[in-house]
Amino acid sequence: MLELAILGFLAGGPLHGYELRRRVAALSGHTRPVSDGSLYPAINRLVKAGLLRQRTEPGASAAQRRVLTLTDSGRAELLRRLREPAGHDITDSTRYFTILAFLSLLPDVADQHAVLRRRLEFLEQPASFFYDGGQPLHSRDVDDPYRRGMLVIARATSRAERAWLHEILS
Numbered sequence: 001m002l003e004l005a006i007l008g009f010l011a012g013g014p015l016h017g018y019e020l021r022r023r024v025a026a027l028s029g030h031t032r033p034v035s036d037g038s039l040y041p042a043i044n045r046l047v048k049a050g051l052l053r054q055r056t057e058p059g060a061s062a063a064q065r066r067v068l069t070l071t072d073s074g075r076a077e078l079l080r081r082l083r084e085p086a087g088h089d090i091t092d093s094t095r096y097f098t099i100l101a102f103l104s105l106l107p108d109v110a111d112q113h114a115v116l117r118r119r120l121e122f123l124e125q126p127a128s129f130f131y132d133g134g135q136p137l138h139s140r141d142v143d144d145p146y147r148r149g150m151l152v153i154a155r156a157t158s159r160a161e162r163a164w165l166h167e168i169l170s
Contacts, residue, residue: 001089001098002034002042007051007078008102010070016057017043017066027101028094043068051077078102083111090118113169120165123158 005024009015015023017040025034043066046052051074056064070078082102089095096119106112128136129150139151 001028001095002038003046004078004081004102005098006039006042006046006068007070007074007081008098008105010052010068011075011078011102011105014067014069017068020068028098046074050074079106082106082115085115085118090115091122116165116169120162120169123162123165129154 002024005027006020009020009023020043021034021036021039024039028034043052043054047054047068051071053069053071054066055069057067058064082099083106085096085099089099099115103112103115106115126136128138130137130142130147132141137151139148139155142148142151
């Protein structure tokens with residue numbers, strides 16, 4: 001998802017590494033902080049794959065800044081990743097939110113809606129954090145107040161997301 005976020009933010013225009021890191025951190029930093037040790041190797045992989053181009057320019061101080069630009073191949077790869085997200089990119093909320101942040105970059109609304117329908121199908125499956133005999137437990141079935149809280153929050157979040165998805169898809 002880090003690579004998708006990099007490609008997605010650069011679809012809006014060239015950015016230097018620090019600004020890109022700031023934007024990626026704002027998108028997912030509260031759940032998965034972005035370190036230089038993960039960001040810059042990801043950038044280097046994308047440059048090596050021909051998906052990004054980088055150039056150096058003078059910085060505000062003595063240090064030079066790397067400015068990154070999305071290539072045509074990078075834009076094609078971004079659109080492919082948005083159009084065809086892996087299963088865990090749909091089921092994992094943090095990964096899905098990264099997809100959602102850039103989904104409007106897909107030019108075809110039908111492609112956008114296909115991704116949203118996959119998420120809706122996932123959300124409409126019975127699920128829980130806790131099971132008894134293979135059956136999902138509901139908040140009313142759980143005595144532990146913290147586990148019950150998890151289930152109440154998850155249900156409210158899922159209900160709100162499903163309502164939004166039905167609205168968008170109608």
